[in-house]
Every structure is written in C-alpha cells, then in structure tokens.
Amino acid sequence: MHLRTASLLAAAGASLAAAEGHQARQATPTGTDAWAAAHSKAAAALARLSQNDKINIVTGVGWDKGPCVGNTPPINAINYPQLCLQDGPTGIRFATSVNAFAPGIQAGSTWDVELIRQRGSYIAAEAKGLGIHVLLGPAPGALGKIPNAGRNWEGFGADPYLQGIASAVTIEAIQAQGVQAVAKHYLANEQERNRETMSSNVDDRTMHELYLWPFADSVHSNVASIMCSYNKLNGTWACENDKILNGILKNELGFPGYVVSDWNAQHSTNAAAINGMDLTMPGSDFNGRNVLWGPALNQAVNNNQVPRSRLDDMVKRILAGWYLLGQDRGYPAINLRANVQANHKENVRAVARDGIVLLKNSGILPLNKPKKIALFGSAAVVNPRGRNACVDRGCNEGALGMGWGSGTVEFPYFVAPADAINERARSDGTQVSVQATDSTSGVSNVASGADVAIVVITANSGEGYITVQGNAGDRVNLDPWHNGNQLVQAVAQASQNVIVVVHSTGPIVLETIQALPNVKAIVWAGLGSQENGNALVDVLYGLVSPSGKLPYTIGKSQSDYGTSVASGNDDFREGLYVDYRHFDSKNIAPRYEFGFGLSYTNFTYSDITVDSTAKAGPATGKTIPGGREDLFETVATVTASITNSGGVEGAEVAQLYITLPSGAPPAPPRQLRGFDKIKLKQGAKGTVTFNLRRKDLSYWDVRTQNWIVPSGSFGIGVGASSRDIRLTGTISAA
Numbered sequence: 081m082h083l084r085t086a087s088l089l090a091a092a093g094a095s096l097a098a099a100e101g102h103q104a105r106q107a108t109p110t111g112t113d114a115w116a117a118a119h120s121k122a123a124a125a126l127a128r129l130s131q132n133d134k135i136n137i138v139t140g141v142g143w144d145k146g147p148c149v150g151n152t153p154p155i156n157a158i159n160y161p162q163l164c165l166q167d168g169p170t171g172i173r174f175a176t177s178v179n180a181f182a183p184g185i186q187a188g189s190t191w192d193v194e195l196i197r198q199r200g201s202y203i204a205a206e207a208k209g210l211g212i213h214v215l216l217g218p219a220p221g222a223l224g225k226i227p228n229a230g231r232n233w234e235g236f237g238a239d240p241y242l243q244g245i246a247s248a249v250t251i252e253a254i255q256a257q258g259v260q261a262v263a264k265h266y267l268a269n270e271q272e273r274n275r276e277t278m279s280s281n282v283d284d285r286t287m288h289e290l291y292l293w294p295f296a297d298s299v300h301s302n303v304a305s306i307m308c309s310y311n312k313l314n315g316t317w318a319c320e321n322d323k324i325l326n327g328i329l330k331n332e333l334g335f336p337g338y339v340v341s342d343w344n345a346q347h348s349t350n351a352a353a354i355n356g357m358d359l360t361m362p363g364s365d366f367n368g369r370n371v372l373w374g375p376a377l378n379q380a381v382n383n384n385q386v387p388r389s390r391l392d393d394m395v396k397r398i399l400a401g402w403y404l405l406g407q408d409r410g411y412p413a414i415n416l417r418a419n420v421q422a423n424h425k426e427n428v429r430a431v432a433r434d435g436i437v438l439l440k441n442s443g444i445l446p447l448n449k450p451k452k453i454a455l456f457g458s459a460a461v462v463n464p465r466g467r468n469a470c471v472d473r474g475c476n477e478g479a480l481g482m483g484w485g486s487g488t489v490e491f492p493y494f495v496a497p498a499d500a501i502n503e504r505a506r507s508d509g510t511q512v513s514v515q516a517t518d519s520t521s522g523v524s525n526v527a528s529g530a531d532v533a534i535v536v537i538t539a540n541s542g543e544g545y546i547t548v549q550g551n552a553g554d555r556v557n558l559d560p561w562h563n564g565n566q567l568v569q570a571v572a573q574a575s576q577n578v579i580v581v582v583h584s585t586g587p588i589v590l591e592t593i594q595a596l597p598n599v600k601a602i603v604w605a606g607l608g609s610q611e612n613g614n615a616l617v618d619v620l621y622g623l624v625s626p627s628g629k630l631p632y633t634i635g636k637s638q639s640d641y642g643t644s645v646a647s648g649n650d651d652f653r654e655g656l657y658v659d660y661r662h663f664d665s666k667n668i669a670p671r672y673e674f675g676f677g678l679s680y681t682n683f684t685y686s687d688i689t690v691d692s693t694a695k696a697g698p699a700t701g702k703t704i705p706g707g708r709e710d711l712f713e714t715v716a717t718v719t720a721s722i723t724n725s726g727g728v729e730g731a732e733v734a735q736l737y738i739t740l741p742s743g744a745p746p747a748p749p750r751q752l753r754g755f756d757k758i759k760l761k762q763g764a765k766g767t768v769t770f771n772l773r774r775k776d777l778s779y780w781d782v783r784t785q786n787w788i789v790p791s792g793s794f795g796i797g798v799g800a801s802s803r804d805i806r807l808t809g810t811i812s813a814a
C-alpha cells in the first residue's frame with residue numbers, strides 16, 4: 081500500500097501515484113502487432129501509388145513553401161494529406177495561440193514521470209488541434225556531455241537513463257494523442273559549433289551505453305520517426321550512414337518507422353537513399369535550391385542506382401507511421417492560428433515549479449510575509465521590448481523562460497519574477513522595490529531597509545544559427561550573463577539576506593556567489609517558460625516544498641567537466657565518463673552533484689529490499705522495436721521506505737545507482753538506473769520502487785556485439801542524489 085497522495089496539482093490531473101511502475105514500462109503488448117498492421121495497410125496503399133506519388137511522399141516541398149516547417153504534397157490516390165511536420169520539443173513553434181511549455185530540461189529536473197507524461201500529452205493535443213501530423217520532438221540527443229553546449233536544454237538531462245525514460249513517456253504520451261513523434265537528433269549531435277561539418281567519432285561501447293541508449297528506449301516506445309543529425313558519425317554524414325541507420329537503428333533496434341533528415345542535413349541523392357534515410361526535409365536547402373531527391377531520386381531509381389524496392393521501403397515506412405497513429409481516419413485540417421491552449425498552462429506551471437532545485441538555504445526560505453523585498457536584475461521583468469521581441473527567442477533581455485532556436489515557442493503571456501512577487505506582496509502587505517537592471521550602481525539605495533534581497537541572474541544558450549551576445553549557440557563559458565556575479569556581489573554588500581535565483585539553460589559556475597556569506601539561499605529555477613514568476617513564487621513562499629533535483633552536475637570550474645566544445649571533429653575521448661560519471665571516476669568534488677536538491681522538509685530512507693532473478697550472460701531475445709526483447713524485461717526489483725521526517729509536506733526523488741561487479745569491464749563507479757518520486761505528508765512513510773530491466777544491468781560487449789549482464793555482485797545504492805547514497809544492497813548474477 082503506497083501512502084501517496086494526489087499530485088501537487090490535482091487540478092491538472094497530474095498524479096505521482098502511478099509513477100512507481102514506470103521503470104517497468106514496456107511497449108504496449110500490441111506494439112509490434114500495431115506496427116505490423118500499419119505496415120500491411122502501407123503495403124496495400126503502396127500498390128495504388130505511381131512512382132511520382134512515391135517520390136512526392138519522400139520529398140519535402142522545399143523550405144518556406146508550405147504552412148509548416150516541413151511539408152509534403154497530398155496524394156489523392158490514397159487520401160494522404162498534405163503532411164505537416166512542425167517543431168518541436170517545447171510546444172508548437174510559429175503558432176499564435178498555444179502554450180510555451182517548460183523546456184525538456186525543466187521536465188527532466190522534476191524527475192516526475194507523470195508530469196512529463198502530461199506535458200507530452202498536452203503538447204500533442206495542441207499539435208493535433210492545429211492539424212500537425214508530425215511533431216519534431218522530443219530531443220534526447222544532445223545528451224549533455226558538454227555542459228555549455230547550446231541545445232542541452234531541449235532534452236532532459238546529462239544521463240542516458242533519465243533521457244531514455246523521459247523520452248519514452250513523452251513519445252507514448254504524444255502518440256496516444258494520435259500525433260507522430262520524432263526523436264532527434266540521431267546521433268551524437270553534442271554541440272552547435274561546426275555542427276554541419278564536424279564528425280563525432282564515438283567508440284562502439286560509448287555509443288551504445290550513452291548516446292544510443294535513449295533512442296533505443298524511444299524506438300521501444302514505438303516512436304514513428306527518428307531525425308538524423310547534421311554531423312558526421314565516425315566520418316560519415318549521419319543521414320547517409322549505413323552503420324547507424326541500416327545497421328544499428330533498423331536492424332539492431334528493429335525500428336519499423338522512418339528516418340527524416342534534419343533540415344538540410346542531407347548530402348547526397350543515392351547514398352542517403354541506399355544507406356537508410358527515408359524522408360528529406362525540407363526538400364531543398366534554405367534558399368530553395370539543391371533538391372537532392374524529388375526529380376533526382378526519380379532518375380536514380382530509373383537508372384537502377386537506387387533500387388525500386390528501397391523507394392518502396394521508404395514510402396511504406398512513412399505511411400506506416402501515418403497509419404500507426406490512425407491519422408488516416410479523420411484528422412483536423414492544418415491551422416496554426418487555432419486556439420488550442422485549453423488548461424495546459426497548469427502543466428507549464430507544475431513543471432516549472434517542480435523542476436526548481438533548491439541548492440542552498442540557510443533558514444531564509446520559505447519567505448514569511450517580509451516587510452520589504454528588494455528585487456534586482458534585468459531578468460526580474462519581462463523583456464521591455466516585448467516578450468516575443470526576438471525571433472526564436474534569440475536574445476537574452478528580460479526574464480529568461482527558454483533558450484533560443486528552432487525548439488522555441490511564442491510566449492502567449494509571460495509572468496516574470498517581479499510580476500508574481502508583486503502580486504503576492506500585495507496580499508501580504510509587503511513593500512517591493514525593483515531595480516530591473518544588472519547595474520551595480522544604486523544597489524544599496526534599493527536594498528536599504530529590505531529584510532530580503534532577491535537577485536535574478538541568467539545564463540542562456542541555443543541553436544547555432546543565432547548568435548546572442550557572442551554566444552553562437554554554445555555558451556562561451558559557464559559564467560552568469562550580464563556580469564551576474566558582480567551584481568550578486570554588490571547586493572551582498574548591501575544586504576545580509578540575499579537570495580540568488582538562477583534562470584539558466586544549463587550549469588553555471590557558482591563559486592563567486594557561493595563564497596558570499598550574505599547569500600543565504602540559491603534557488604536554481606532553471607527554465608520556467610511563461611510561468612517563470614509564478615513557479616518561483618510557489619517555491620519562495622513555500623506554497624510547495626521544492627522537489628526538483630539537478631539533471632546535471634554543477635562543477636566548481638568548467639575544466640572539471642573534462643569535456644569542451646570541439647573546434648574541429650570530436651573524438652569523444654572521455655568515453656563513458658561524462659558529467660557525474662566523470663566527476664565520480666576522477667574523484668572531483670562538484671559544487672552540487674547530479675541528482676541533488678534540497679527541500680523544506682527531511683526524508684529518511686530505510687528498509688531496502690532487493691528481489692532479483694537476473695542471470696549473467698548475453699541477451700538472447702528476438703528483436704522487437706528497441707532491441708532484443710529480453711532487454712526490456714524486469715529482472716530485479718528494489719524497494720525502499722521513505723519517511724517524511726520534517727515539518728511540512730513534500731516530495732522526494734529517490735534515485736537508484738548501480739555499480740558493475742568487480743570482474744566486469746571498466747565502467748563509471750555509479751550509473752543511474754532508476755528513480756521514483758514520492759509525495760509524502762509530514763510524518764508519512766511510503767515505498768519507492770525501482771524495476772530494473774535486463775538492459776539496466778548490462779554493458780555493451782563490442783566483441784560479440786551484444787548486451788551482457790556480467791556475472792558477480794552488483795552494487796545497488798539508493799539515495800537522495802548521486803553522492804548521497806542512503807541505502808545499499810547487492811544483486812548477484814550468476
């Protein structure tokens with residue numbers, strides 16, 4: 081019996097109660113059958129198509145030539161619509177009346193599977209309402225191996241397991257609404273610099289255990305499509321890479337859907353076709369030229385340079401995605417101006433709030449009717465030029481809700497920290513003085529007489545086609561923007577009760593701020609999108625106890641991460657040792673470790689149980705979507721009791737890390753293989769459950785090209801972060 085209560089946001093229908101079984105999630109039992117049925121419908125449709133129809137199905141109409149960012153023409157013979165593909169992972173880009181959802185990294189930061197599921201479901205409901213067939217998200221690659229890489233915020237965190245679970249539930253939720261999901265960017269697209277020319281050179285084991293991992297979970301969740309990335313993988317363009325498209329994705333992972341190119345990531349007519357790409361987008365380059373399929377593919381097929389069977393296979397895969405989601409049975413017409421917002425903002429607020437991580441609190445939070453608050457920083461107010469003043473959010477003026485690039489959405493409204501704090505202050509009778517600049521002059525005047533000073537600082541990043549304040553997508557360093565350190569220093573000279581609020585796309589180095597004794601609290605507020613201020617107030621005033629945990633490590637210096645943006649090709653020399661895997665193996669103390677987060681209450685851990693049937697040896701199952709079937713079977717279940725031993729209700733994210741047996745190939749000291757978020761009233765006790773799949777206990781053996789459970793004794797650690805292990809156990813596999 082679980083003592084879980086309804087979610088923090090019952091009105092949004094979000095519940096933690098169902099979360100415990102999430103690690104055991106499998107493809108729906110009918111998953112493979114559903115694909116088989118979709119493929120047989122696709123085969124029947126294929127028979128009614130001319131070669132010209134087929135070419136049209138696999139070729140976008142060209143950049144800026146249709147209502148969506150990607151379009152193919154309608155095919156009347158089979159009532160196939162003008163297909164609409166639209167960004168993206170944060171909600172619907174270029175639409176007028178949608179919600180700007182909290183970004184993937186904030187969703188990852190909640191570690192709340194049901195909130196993540198609801199987020200996916202609401203994004204997809206908006207997509208469907210606008211007639212969008214194919215949603216270009218989620219984005220589990222970039223994995224986040226480089227802390228300052230531009231697009232890490234579009235995904236769920238710097239760990240393959242977290243990315244895999246969050247992507248899988250997002251895809252299930254999107255597709256349950258009847259919308260095709262696209263997992264992107266495949267593969268190892270870890271930085272913006274030179275993304276269209278560089279090669280990511282990744283060894284086979286690292287590829288499988290880190291970068292491929294979330295894509296395997298995505299395929300297992302029956303994702304309709306995978307987007308091949310701009311970069312080369314081991315010297316060959318990702319969109320014409322036989323090894324990763326035909327070999328790994330379609331063969332090893334049994335992917336029944338279609339590979340869509342990233343926009344203009346195709347480099348050849350024949351090689352792309354033969355080596356596994358199925359749909360070219362947008363169909364031309366961004367100048368409307370360089371059409372590599374269309375007539376060129378037609379000719380290549382006629383000349384037998386591309387087998388006719390390969391063209392048929394592309395078409396079947398694309399149509400199968402359409403049939404799989406039932407889009408042949410009545411689908412809304414495309415209208416990106418429809419209002420589809422419904423009550424979805426409740427999820428934006430819940431994710432924005434529950435993704436906030438409390439890093440430091442020397443008793444100053446939660447606030448209790450302060451008499452006067454002084455609020456500092458340009459990020460405390462909405463961009464004075466307008467909340468959507470910058471195309472694709474490509475600037476960093478005013479409050480920060482998301483990074484920039486194709487993964488953005490127009491904000492329908494924006495509640496900045498000053499808006500929400502002022503509103504709360506009115507009901508509390510608190511006086512608020514705001515200095516909405518990053519200038520250090522005048523700080524002491526504004527701070528004078530305030531019982532608390534709140535400083536809002538930011539760090540931003542995005543996609544490389546926009547450069548913001550010298551940051552060409554990737555951040556140039558891990559410092560706060562706009563001289564945030566100096567602003568905090570100035571405020572800390574003027575006030576003894578400083579709260580630093582950070583809105584950021586990824587880690588920043590906090591050492592300067594950390595060293596100031598007057599900084600009594602650090603609130604890592606992440607990216608709260610349109611609900612930025614409301615979410616902050618919910619936490620600052622203790623309407624909820626903070627319950628987010630870091631989805632990446634906050635190091636003491638940038639060099640501590642052991643990775644950086646490559647200037648040419650990237651050889652991925654760090655191998656398996658990214659983020660906390662690197663800090664742990666090199667014994668580097670981070671400032672705040674992966675998985676860390678404080679609360680207004682306390683949780684005690686007790687009573688670990690371990691139940692295992694795990695057998696050593698290779699996976700032997702038949703291939704289903706995602707890989708060998710037995711990889712997805714639960715082979716061990718670990719439970720633990722959590723007691724809320726503090727003073728208020730709260731939610732705890734319990735995490736499970738494994739250590740491979742001593743005889744196994746070298747591996748990171750600890751690897752996340754389970755998490756469970758549980759909400760508990762004061763004094764209440766509940767159980768967290770971790771179901772470990774065979775794959776969670778396996779390493780990739782490059783010699784036999786298979787996943788192997790090593791024999792021996794696995795270390796199991798259950799705790800409150802990657803470095804706060806409260807309970808240990810073992811699993812032995814013989």
Ligand code: NOJ
Nearest residue numbers: 149167168216342343486
């Ligand atoms: C390029 C981006 O890399 C991709 O994520 C996006 O979906 C396409 N542009 C379309 O906007």
